[in-house]
Amino acid sequence: MEPSSVAALEDARAFTRSRVILTAGELDLFTFLGDNPSTAQEIADIFELDLRAATRLLDALVALELLRKHDSRYSPTPKGAPLSAHHPETVLPMVQHLLHLWDSWSHLTESVRRGVNPYRKPISESGTDNQKAFIRAMHVAGRDLSREIARSYDLSPFRKLLDVGGASGTYTIAFLRENPSMRAVIFDLESVLPLAEERLQQEGLRDRVELAAGDFYRDPLPRGCDLVLLSAIIHQNSPEENFELYRKVFEAMEPEGTILIRDHIMEQDRSRPPAGALFALNMLVNTAGGDTYTFREIKESLERAGFTKVRLARSGERMDGLVEARKPVDRAAA
Structure with a gap:
């Protein structure tokens, strides 16, 4: 395959890495694992997750160098540590905001056809908690x-x-x-x-x-x-x-x-x-x-x-x- 084709496919697949991080952020795994290095079984039990699926997610985070795995226990790497809410330079609020964007960007094709997203839900109308989460995300960005x-x-x-x-x-x-x-x-x-x-x-x-x-x-x-x-x-x-x-x-x-x-x-x-x-x-x-x-x-x-x-x-x-x-x-x- 030509290098240009490889590069184009790498860009197209980038959403998979993003989705892994967004799901971990949605579950708030890094906050928990930063305080409590745990096995996949412990995580599955505490978060009420399917064990096989939780293990695959945790191993993918290891592959992305966001978690380390030692003696079957997972804990954040320095790269993954800012995804914890307890980190002094946490980026978790922005990750949680990106979850909102994931939903809206899923309608990009229809938005390009119509010139507007027919499923758009403004932050101002999404409830006080979401509005506060957005403001915390903007603080992280700024x-x-x-x-x-x-x-x-x-x-x-x-x-x-x-x-x-x-x-x-x-x-x-x-x-x-x-x-x-x-x-x-x-x-x-x-x-x-x-x-x-x-x-x-x-x-x-x-x-x-x-x-x-x-x-x-x-x-x-x-x-x-x-x-x-x-x-x-x-x-x-x-x-x-x-x-x-x-x-x-x-x-x-x-x-x-x-x-x-x-x-x-x-x-x-x-x-x-x-x-x-x-x-x-x-x-x-x-x-x-x-x-x-x-x-x-x-x-x-x-x-x-x-x-x-x-x-x-x-x-x-x-x-x-x-x-x-x-x-x-x-x-x-x-």
Whole structure:
């Protein structure tokens, strides 16, 4: 078989490795085995699994170098340890979020035919537990990247941050760490704010942050901030929804304020960054009108909303692109 054929088949089979990890995450095997190295029989008994099937799953995790097997007992390897909920850098919440994506991506073919996933179930309508799991997953995704973004962007000119859809405060925390004189407002759904309060208390930053409840699709944004962050927000929206959001930001922002957008910023041919091209399909199967956007598309929409001095402040491969724009003084009352 030609090397190109082998490579194509390897890509096509990649879902099998993924499914093994997702099932282990769904069962929460790594948390248990991290505390209690066990035999397949013990695992089957405790988790009420078929013994033969459980053994095959555990052995597959050994083959993937996520578990080790010694004297018939299984325990996590260093590679598999972060899949435990007890690991300080756990990735389990993201794995559990990927289980939700597995279901939606299973309808990709139908979504491509219709232009929309007819079986889509938004996170916001999937119950409080799923919503909390999603926010924990987003914290895992942003835990390291938020610090990198905060270090790479000059935050020193700003007095007060508005973090729109700020969830548990991952980016707010990173920004406040980099600018000790900055204060912030996290604006998100009322059901989400307790998660932000808990994390801010843990970080010792609660006294520097206001928590404002609201829905940015329906409600006006809090006023009085000179920096407004839209972090991983615009990809879930249609172009018109983003324009309306930019207008809300413009109206709420202080004169000469800055809007900062973090997201996949696509090159003009829309095939790079590769993660952004795949993420556009993720939005196809999981949202009504979401997408990934090129810098030109974002720039045109921001300018239509009244912003000026739009620039690409950072490009990247990991949803770490930054677009910056200013609210001019002469348009402050627009």
